[in-house]
Amino acid sequence: MEKTVISGVELELSPSTEFPARWLGQEIVKRELLAAWLIIDKEDIPLNPRLVGPPGIGKTTLAYAVAKELGKEVWFYQATMDTRPEDLIVTPVIEEGNKIKYVASPIVTAMIKGGVVIIDEGNRMSEKAWASLAPLLDHRRYVESQIAGITIKAHPEFRLAVTMNEDTSTYDVPEFILSRLRPVIELTFPSEDEEREILRYHVPIAPEKLIDAVVKFLQKAHQNEYPYTVRGGIQILRYCLKLSKLKGTDPLLEFPQAVLSVLGDEAYRLL
Template identity: 25%
Template sequence: MDQNRIISGAAWEGEDQDVSVRPQRLAEYIGQEAVKERLSIFIEASQQRREALDHVLLYGPPGLGKTTLAHIIANELHVNIRFTSGPAIERAGDLASVLTNLEPGDVLFIDEIHRLSRSVEEVLYPAMEDFHLDVMLGKGPSARSVRLDLPRFTLVGATTRAGMLTAPLRDRFGVIVHLDFYEPADLAEIVKRTARVLDVPLAPEAAVEIARRSRGTPRIANRLLRRLRDYVDVRGNGEITYEMAQEGLALLEVDPHGLDVVDHRLLEALYHRYRGGPVGLETLAAAIGEESGTIEDVYEPYLLQQGYLQRTPRGRTLTPLALERLGWPPLAPVQKNLFE
């Protein structure tokens, strides 16, 4: 399961509760330079006009800092932040309860906003656009609609699946921010910062090695750092050297390219069973004992982004780059039977 993968970008239960390693201001946030510059301008402009910041949509793969950016936006605006998630808002009344407790200028952060139900979305539209709620009181013939005015607030929505947002909801965000995978140099700086906060002795070469295997994702980088801290406390002298980092990462089964056993199982099935493809998603899922949705949503994005896989109309195929990086010989073309 994805939850048990050390290189999963998804948060483990309780993992993000350590706020000490989370940057609090844009100046402390490492990487995503273009994103930071845009947000800085929009925030400063809203403060100069003494208005609430336009609603912000943050989208991108898990573990890239969407929740952290929501915190930072609230801190830069000097306002409070309220947290909820799409699955937690089951009914329109749940949303109304949250919205009516906001103070002027507050930030409301909705994680997994793509999972809001359509009925809740319809209540959210006037709240975002006109800052009011239309609430039905009573039932049957005696039911009546009451309009509740809301303070001007900033909604920050986060999603890993921007394509699942309805057009009316997406169009109500004035600021849309895409977070992409981080460069290894930025990840190395993030690892060094976390090591300083946690008081973990870390060699610069070890920080680079951790960054290289972190799949462009800060959450994975920080997770690997914590597990290596455990490793050197038990097997070493408490310092994460380059050699100890290599040993610990090998124990965690994370290879130099950031791939784990699940990635290798998928790639090996494509190579050995299906001669590099193309092979259909359902067939590939059955071959490695995973659900097709898990492959599509969890395992494939990084492999596609790094150029190991291609999606074609006929199915998934291995790329020459995958063969080169994994040290596999090129596959000979299949000889067709003369009588076919």
């Protein structure tokens, strides 16, 4: 494990995350994110964009893929209802011989290394947890660890993005935090051609006629304001192929069943 020393306190750093991800089509939201992270002058600081939209529309993928295109190392912090303020900064861990070691969170590790942190599903954590990040999110760009008794400043290359799902099972993030998480980048459904390209990229073994059926279904869903996204589309494709493999049938024949099993009755009725 990599370590560093800040104000005489040794911190163990968190591992970054690596997985293949590409952002296809939808250049506008990509440019919005690139602009938010850009520094245009030596007095300038980056903004902390908030990516919003329904589950499965591509928020996490956008943040990760753009960070990677910029050549950055990426850390994730998955926000939950149980996230405590210190989880976001530095946590103490008892080692052998009752010694305490201090572990830097993914956020603090990215701050130290000049990487990107994606705080995923940010509206799942409480106001109390968010409050510990307030100084990081404005011009001060630091956090304080009560537990280790140190202040940690962000590297100039540090960048942050927060994703938030539009659903009800979440906390209302307080206004003093929302006011620091701007601009708001709202992801919208891809066009028909973009959707086809995304599905083809993720499930290259799917036959074209099956991809067409899924694209047609998703476009109809978007027009009728159903919340189905490419995540569901990818699952339908994969499930069709699995069913057809197992049963020795044409995958297109399994399409209605796959829609029903993956997305449920309402989706099935849309067919």
